[in-house]
Amino acid sequence: MTETTQDRKTGFARRLPLILVAAVAVIGAITLRDVISFDALARNREALLAFRDANYVATALSFVAFYAVIVAFSLPGATIATLTGGFLFATFPGVLFNVAGATLGAVGIFLAARWGLGERLAARMDASTGTVRRIKEGIDANQWEMLLLIRLVPAVPFFVANLVPALVGVPLGRYALTTFVGIIPGALVYTSVGAGLGEVFARGETPDLGIIFSPNILLPILGLCLLAALPMFLKAVRGKKGL
Incomplete structure (x- = not known):
């Protein structure tokens, strides 16, 4: 076996988790659209509540x-799942279950993408010059803020x-923490809708899923976005002033 063949097999093995994710995503988009739906939740609500009452921890x-x-x-069906979390477990602890599941x-x-492409791509960006390198440095200098913002x-x-x-x-730890914290506002809104x-x-x-874009919900979230972006703005101002 030549070294080139071995490298190709190793490369395929590293990409296999990401390929699996993509394949399941395509199949799921075709087969599960009507299975994980608001109508399905409405039809099975009594059975779900009965199972929850009999097996709370397992549920x-x-x-x-x-x-x-x-x-x-x-x-x-992620939105339907979030509504289900509120329906089954109320706003609290339902929001914790929703955020925990979404973060996991x-x-x-993240790990599938990192294993398949991320490490090699990040190494290439580190070794690059010009615009690509400046973009990478900008992301690295503001990782916490950027992760929370997205x-x-x-x-x-x-x-x-x-x-x-x-x-x-x-880094994985930074990604997991900012994911957990950053999705709480949106999860809280939809979990509360599910609780009702x-x-x-x-x-x-049917529930109003556009509620997150109503002014009384959207404006506080945008305020949090501005708060997350503020450190990046201050860094840019200090950089221009040479501070």
């Missing part, structure tokens, strides 16, 4: 694991926020 652990799988494989899943896809901004897709840090060499699903079901209605 909580299973829910966190289920949520983690949805996020790790980018399956459809995000760590999973989690807080509602417009940043969760999948993108999971992958990008893995591709630029962000009993009344929504009774009226035969």
Whole structure:
């Protein structure tokens, strides 16, 4: 076996987790769209509540694991899962279960991307010059702020926020902590909506999932975004002044 062949096999093995994630994501997008849905939750709500009442700890652990799988494989239904967390466990501790599941899943896809592409790409960026190197240095100098910002901004897709840090060499611990903290505001909003699903079901209605974009919700979140970006702004000002 030549060295080139061995390198190719090693490269494929490193990319296998990421390939698996992509394959499951595609299959899930085709097959699970109608399975993990608001209608499915409405149809099975009584059975879910009965199982929760009889097996609370097992339900909580299973829910966190289920949520983690949805996020790790980018399956459809993360919003429905968040609503379910509120429906089954109320706003608290439901929000903790939602955030825990989302963080575990995000760590999973982060590790798959880091193992498959991230380390090599980060090394190339470190060795590069010009614009690419300046971008990498800018990210490195503001990692905490950037990581919190991409989690807080509602417009940043969760999948993108999971992958990008893995591709630029962000440490795992820093990624996990900022993910956990950064998704709390949005998770709290949707968990609270889920906690009120009993009344929504009774009226035969569907929840307003656009609530996060209402001014009384969006403005505080944008305020947190500005707070997260403030250190980067101060660093830029001090840099220009030579302080």
